[in-house]
Amino acid sequence: MTQAHSVILKIDGITKLHGQFKALNTISLNINRGEIFGLLGPNGAGKSTLLSILAGSTNPSSGIALLDREKIQPTNLTLRARIGLVPQDFAFYEDLTARENLLFFGQLFRIHGQILTNKVNEILQIIGLDDGKADQYSKYFSGGMKRRLNLGIALVHSPDVLMLDEPTVGVDPQSRNRIFEAIKIINSMGTTVIYTTHYMEEAETLCNRIAILDHGQIIACDTLQNLLSLAQTTIKFSIIENDQTRAGILKQNLPALIPDSSPGNYSLTSHKNATPDIINLLVNEKIQIINLHMDSPNLEKVFLSLTGRHLRD
Amino acid sequence: MQSFIIAKKELKLLIRDKLTATVLVVLPFVMILILGLLLGEGFGQKNDDLMRISVLNLDNGLGLNNKPWAEHAIDDMVSTPNIKVEIIQTKELAEELVKTGKRAAVIIFNPDFSDRVNDCSFLSTGVNPFHRDGIYLEKLQVSIVKDNKQPATSAIIESVCQIALLRIVMPWMIGKAFEKLGDPEFIELLGKEVSLPIPPSLRLLIPKDKIPLGELLELASGKDVILAKNYREKVGSGIQIALTGQFKNYNLTGKSWASLTRSVNNTETVKTLTTFQNEDGTGILKRGAIRYQILVPSFTVMFAFSLILIAGWIFVAEKRQGTFNRLLSTPVSTPSILLGKFIPTMIISLFQILFLLALGKVLLGLKIGMPTWSLTDWMIALIILPLATSFCVASFSLLIGLLSKNETQLALFSSIPVCLFALIGGCIFPWEMMPDNAKTLAFFTPQGWALDAFREIMPSSFDTTTDFKLIWKSTLVLTTMGFILVGITWITLDRVRFSNS
Numbered sequence: 152m153t154q155a156h157s158v159i160l161k162i163d164g165i166t167k168l169h170g171q172f173k174a175l176n177t178i179s180l181n182i183n184r185g186e187i188f189g190l191l192g193p194n195g196a197g198k199s200t201l202l203s204i205l206a207g208s209t210n211p212s213s214g215i216a217l218l219d220r221e222k223i224q225p226t227n228l229t230l231r232a233r234i235g236l237v238p239q240d241f242a243f244y245e246d247l248t249a250r251e252n253l254l255f256f257g258q259l260f261r262i263h264g265q266i267l268t269n270k271v272n273e274i275l276q277i278i279g280l281d282d283g284k285a286d287q288y289s290k291y292f293s294g295g296m297k298r299r300l301n302l303g304i305a306l307v308h309s310p311d312v313l314m315l316d317e318p319t320v321g322v323d324p325q326s327r328n329r330i331f332e333a334i335k336i337i338n339s340m341g342t343t344v345i346y347t348t349h350y351m352e353e354a355e356t357l358c359n360r361i362a363i364l365d366h367g368q369i370i371a372c373d374t375l376q377n378l379l380s381l382a383q384t385t386i387k388f389s390i391i392e393n394d395q396t397r398a399g400i401l402k403q404n405l406p407a408l409i410p411d412s413s414p415g416n417y418s419l420t421s422h423k424n425a426t427p428d429i430i431n432l433l434v435n436e437k438i439q440i441i442n443l444h445m446d447s448p449n450l451e452k453v454f455l456s457l458t459g460r461h462l463r464d
Numbered sequence: 465m466q467s468f469i470i471a472k473k474e475l476k477l478l479i480r481d482k483l484t485a486t487v488l489v490v491l492p493f494v495m496i497l498i499l500g501l502l503l504g505e506g507f508g509q510k511n512d513d514l515m516r517i518s519v520l521n522l523d524n525g526l527g528l529n530n531k532p533w534a535e536h537a538i539d540d541m542v543s544t545p546n547i548k549v550e551i552i553q554t555k556e557l558a559e560e561l562v563k564t565g566k567r568a569a570v571i572i573f574n575p576d577f578s579d580r581v582n583d584c585s586f587l588s589t590g591v592n593p594f595h596r597d598g599i600y601l602e603k604l605q606v607s608i609v610k611d612n613k614q615p616a617t618s619a620i621i622e623s624v625c626q627i628a629l630l631r632i633v634m635p636w637m638i639g640k641a642f643e644k645l646g647d648p649e650f651i652e653l654l655g656k657e658v659s660l661p662i663p664p665s666l667r668l669l670i671p672k673d674k675i676p677l678g679e680l681l682e683l684a685s686g687k688d689v690i691l692a693k694n695y696r697e698k699v700g701s702g703i704q705i706a707l708t709g710q711f712k713n714y715n716l717t718g719k720s721w722a723s724l725t726r727s728v729n730n731t732e733t734v735k736t737l738t739t740f741q742n743e744d745g746t747g748i749l750k751r752g753a754i755r756y757q758i759l760v761p762s763f764t765v766m767f768a769f770s771l772i773l774i775a776g777w778i779f780v781a782e783k784r785q786g787t788f789n790r791l792l793s794t795p796v797s798t799p800s801i802l803l804g805k806f807i808p809t810m811i812i813s814l815f816q817i818l819f820l821l822a823l824g825k826v827l828l829g830l831k832i833g834m835p836t837w838s839l840t841d842w843m844i845a846l847i848i849l850p851l852a853t854s855f856c857v858a859s860f861s862l863l864i865g866l867l868s869k870n871e872t873q874l875a876l877f878s879s880i881p882v883c884l885f886a887l888i889g890g891c892i893f894p895w896e897m898m899p900d901n902a903k904t905l906a907f908f909t910p911q912g913w914a915l916d917a918f919r920e921i922m923p924s925s926f927d928t929t930t931d932f933k934l935i936w937k938s939t940l941v942l943t944t945m946g947f948i949l950v951g952i953t954w955i956t957l958d959r960v961r962f963s964n965s
Contacts, residue, residue: 208793210963225962228795236793242786246477258469259794304790 159184159343160205160312165214167200167367174200176367177214182312182345187338189358190347191450193460197367198347199239202314205345206236218312232260235310235342237302239317245290249280249300252289253307260308270307277333278303295326302333313337314345319353331357351450363454370457375450382452386426387411387418389441390433397438404432415441466796470804471811474778478808488774488812489819492767496759496820500828503755514548514736517541517624518570520558521551525578528719533581533632534573538737540628540721547624548736557740562609568617571625574605584633586641593633598626604633631721639719645707646700648693654703655681655696751829754924758894760824761918765911766891767820768813768853772861773878775809779865780874798957802862802950809861813854818846832922834930844935845921852939852946853914859949860910866956885909910945913938 160182167175175197182188190198203209205216207223207230216223221230243252253271257263262270275281278299284292289300302318315334319327334357338344348354354361355375362372371378390397401408401417405428408419419429426445433440446452455461478485519541523534542549552558558570581604583591593603601607608625610618644650655678662670670683681699685692707716718724741754782788791801824830833845860881868874886892888902889911895903906912917938920931 206793208789228797231793231795236790238786238790240786242790244473244477244787245785246480247473251476255469255473256790256794259466259791259796261466261795 157183159219160345161217161220162201162205163215163217165201165204165211165216167197167204167209168212174367175204175211178364178367178369179214180362180369180372182343183360184343185338185341186359187334187344187346187357189354189361190345190364191349191351191354191361191454192347192364193349196349196364198349198364199316200367201364202236202316202345202347205312206234206314207231208236232308233311235305235308235313237305237313237315237318239320241297241301243289243297243300243304246288248286249275249289249292249303250285252300253303256304257307262308267307270309274303274306277306277336279329279333293326295322295329298322298326298330299333302330306337310342312343312345314347316347317349318346319348319350327353351454355450361450363450363457365454365458371453378450378453379448381456382448382450383420383456384446384448384452385418385420386429386443386445387416388429388433388443389416391415391439391441397436400436400438401432405429466800467803467807470791470796470801471807474805474808475811477778478812484774488771489816492763492816492820493823495767496756496763496824496828499763500753500756500759503759514546515620515624516548516550517621518550518552518558518561518567518740520553520555520570520572522555522575523573523577524575525582527578527581528636533578536632536720537573537628540631541624542737544624544628548738551737551739553740558609561740562611565611565613567611568614569608569610569621571621572607572609574607576605580604581633581636584637586637587644590637593629599629599633601625601629604629635721635724636719638724639717642704642707642716645704646697648696651696651700652678654699655679751827753828756824756828756830757922757924758896758919760820760828760830761915761922762891762894764817764820765853765889765914765918766886768817768857768914769860769886769911770882771809771813771816771857772864772881773874775805775812775858775861776865776868776874776878777871779805779862780868780871784870792961798954798961802954802957805862805865806858806950809858810854813857814850817850817853821846830922831924834923837930841930841932844932844939849914849917849921849935849939852942853910853918855946856910856914856942856949859946859953863949863953863956866953866960881910885911888912890915910942913941 158181160180162178162180162182165175165178166173178197178201190201192198200209204211205223207225207227210224218230218233221227223230223234244255247255250271253274254267257267257271272281275285280296280299280303284296289297292300298318298321302315305313305315313334319330322330331353334344334346344357346354346357358375360372360374361378363370363378371381398410405419407421408417410417426443429443432438451461519534519538521532521534521538523532525532527533527536538549538551541547552561552567552570555572558567558572561567562570580591580593584593584604585591591603593599606625606629608618608622610622612618656676658677659674660677660680661674662672675683677699681695682692685695704717713726715723715726718726721727779788782791796804821830821832825832833842837845864874864877864881868877886909889906889909890898890902891911895906903912906915917935920935923930
């Protein structure tokens with residue numbers, strides 16, 4: 152499979168202006184077929200705007216988005232059958248049951264008869280609403296159940312690309328896990344997933360590749376592993392004997408090492424994991440360690456190191 | 465196909481909201497019923513500024529020109545400017561109308577009225593109906609049933625009666641008296657009462673200083689009886705001619721007020737004589753009350769257009785809960801989405817209109833159509849016109865719903881077509897109660913056109929004919945308005961859906 156074939160969604164230089172405000176600034180991305188692609192960024196970063204363009208709900212001010220080389224634009228109605236959008240807010244009829252909601256939207260995508268019935272049953276099972284809840288009015292659902300129904304409606308027409316706009320906002324951990332499970336099942340069936348969130352844990356748990364969006368720009372886009380390597384890691388350790396000689400050895404071998412205010416305590420911050428180097432050095436020099444503490448790298452730290460701000464600021 | 469799926473869903477949602485569905489169809493009828501019971505019988509009737517005199521004619525005698533004197537009296541009242549006469553059919557009805565305060569007074573010409581008028585005379589043997597202030601009504605067998613709670617109006621009605629009676633009794637008595645001048649009895653009396661002096665040259669023949677006129681006539685006739693009678697008649701007619709010449713502005717033998725006073729017929733006076741019609745309806749619901757002929761079409765049209773608010777609210781609610789955007793994100797075309805929203809509103813509006821007409825007919829005794837109508841006429845009235853009205857309603861609903869971003873905007877936007885247009889269109893205050901040029905203004909509103917046509921199919925009386933040209937014209941205007949509104953909505957929704965914003 153060539154690279155060109157593996158790309159399902161190509162985003163090229165998309166800019167979106169709201170008056171003078173640049174909501175998106177020259178975004179370019181390739182999203183591969185069958186992957187779970189995360190769009191991570193703080194509120195207002197432009198994630199929903201980008202998703203809205205990719206779903207064909209709105210036009211970009213400039214640039215182009217292609218779904219399998221076909222231009223995504225609001226007037227291209229046939230393309231919408233290949234896209235499933237899960238909006239951030241609930242978007243279903245509360246006076247219809249879960250099943251009726253799924254049937255209704257399925258029919259709008261021209262799915263009828265037994266095929267639709269089977270599809271609806273399958274989705275109800277995937278989203279965990281098949282246990283008698285399917286025929287209850289959705290207005291009586293809990294927040295988590297509503298979130299799952301919101302997701303289910305986007306699946307009823309078996310889209311090639313499923314776009315989820317912060318689908319776990321305000322749900323309990325149990326429902327969140329059910330949503331994750333559903334997404335993994337859908338993905339395992341070959342659906343490409345684009346997942347926007349400002350929760351780094353979700354992106355870390357679900358996504359193969361992640362783009363970090365800030366102020367309408369992609370500031371990083373890579374696999375989780377590669378992104379984590381961008382984060383600065385801080386190692387703190389204490390040694391028993393703290394004399395000028397040992398301090399000199401440490402300073403000489405680790406120039407970035409910063410002595411703490413209390414004697415024998417040191418910390419080292421770097422973009423790579425320096426733990427092995429420190430341990431090797433201490434062992435070789437026969438310096439006895441009292442304790443060693445290392446901060447694990449995560450996307451929060453990646454974001455912090457790239458922007459100087461926290462993700463949830 | 466997609467449209468019907470959307471329409472079916474909308475109807476399903478509405479039917480599930482049983483309270484709203486019930487209110488939609490029942491509220492207009494309840495409003496009609498409440499107003500129907502509260503409003504007086506004059507509601508919606510043009511104020512013609514005429515004093516109404518209610519009369520019960522039981523007179524079974526004959527008077528001048530072999531016509532009952534009661535009819536002469538009624539004619540006299542009808543000819544009086546600013547008075548309209550209403551004939552009440554029975555005494556029981558007259559008493560009921562007065563008792564219930566619907567009439568301040570009813571004048572009753574009893575069966576002997578003509579005979580008593582015929583008996584009126586200046587002769588000592590005749591009936592003298594006069595007193596210092598007018599006429600003794602009881603002497604003429606005239607009675608007035610009065611409502612004691614409306615003394616002022618009763619007094620006016622009695623005055624009108626007094627004047628009318630004076631105008632028929634007085635000329636009648638004068639005319640009869642004038643005729644008496646030629647009667648032999650009068651000449652006999654005159655012959656005895658009038659003595660003429662005998663000139664000296666004739667005293668040899670008639671040895672008297674004076675001679676009564678009667679004797680003189682006998683002398684002149686030479687004791688010839690026939691000739692004597694002839695002379696007497698000549699004296700009588702001479703007196704009549706002399707009096708006629710003396711009072712030539714009057715016809716003293718006329719026996720009617722018009723003849724006596726030699727009045728010129730005033731052609732400008734509008735003569736209004738009507739027969740009492742029970743416009744207040746019967747029973748608890750006031751079945752058949754004439755005001756329902758105004759209320760039902762008015763409220764049918766008003767509530768049909770009130771659907772703009774309800775359909776618009778559903779639209780706004782759908783936007784608020786995000787389903788509208790989800791709908792727009794499906795491959796369904798804009799016209800299909802619009803049609804899907806359009807069909808339910810139209811069905812509801814159509815159902816509401818026909819439901820109100822049916823309920824009006826069954827419960828309120830509403831008059832719909834004419835006995836002469838053909839099947840085509842009925843189809844125009846009950847299918848084509850309601851369809852055109854519903855089409856306009858649904859179009860308006862879509863546009864208002866689409867333009868409103870929230871409930872506040874919806875309330876503001878819909879107040880124009882729902883309230884203002886209903887007021888101008890004559891749905892709240894009937895045109896009859898509004899200034900004359902109000903109807904011209906009404907034709908700038910769809911309600912005005914719809915109401916005009918609906919009132920045509922629910923006439924106040926069967927005496928009129930149905931103007932089907934007007935109904936077709938209204939239907940055409942409403943349909944055209946609907947198409948224009950749908951066009952604007954389509955363009956607007958396309959812009960919302962496919963614009964760069």
